[in-house]
Amino acid sequence: MRKLVIIFSFVLLNNCIVKAQENRVDTGKKFAQKELDLALAIEKENPNYVGVKPLIKNEEMAIQVIEPIVVGKYGKERIELQKPYKVHKIEQYYIISGTLPFGSIGGTFVIIIDETNARVLHLTHYK
Template structure:
C-alpha cells in the first residue's frame, strides 16, 4: 500500500512533458506546442473535412487577436459550456503563419484538459476544435 501511495505522490509531482511551464500560476503549453499542434492539424486532411463542414466562424477574416477571440469564444461556449471555458482564461493565443492556434490554460496543480482550436485566419475556417481530458 505504501508503494502505491509513494508512486501516486511521485506521479502528481511530475510536470507534463508538453508543458513549457507555469506563468502567473497557470500551466502554459507554449508556442512550440502550438506549432506542433498546427502542423498535425494541417496534415490531417480527413479531420479537417469533418470539422470544416460543421464549423465556420461568422467573421470572414481574423486579422488580429481581438477579432479572433470575439469570433472563437462563442463557438467554444456553445461546444463546451461557458463556465468551463471561462475557467481556462487567460488563453494562449498564437498567430503562426496564416493560422490562429488558441488554447486554454489551467491553474497550478489542476489536473484536466484544455480546449485547443486551430483556425485559418484568411477565411475563418476551423481546422480543429478539441478539448483534452
C-alpha cells in the same frame, strides 16, 4: 351580388398575397443550395477566395470568433475557467488554447482557425 363581388375580391387578393409569400419562401432553399455549391466550387480552385486581406486581423478578433464556438461546444462555465487564453499565430493560422492554474487537474480546449476565412480547422478538448 355586391357581397359576392366583395368575397371574390377578398379571395383573389388573399391568393395574391399568399403567392407573393410563397415566391419569397420557395426560392430560399434553392438559392442557398446554389450559393453553397458555388462557394464550394470556388474554394476547390482557390481556398482563400474570400480576399487577399485576412478576415481575422489580430488576436483579439480571433478570440471573438472562437469564443462562441468553444462555449457552445463545451459550456460557458468550463471555458471561463480556462481564461486567459493562449494565442499563437503561425503562418495564416491562429492556434488558441485555454489555460489552467498550476496544480489543476484536467485539460483545455484547442482550436485552430484560418485567418483568411475564419474556418475552423481543428477543435478538441483534452482531459
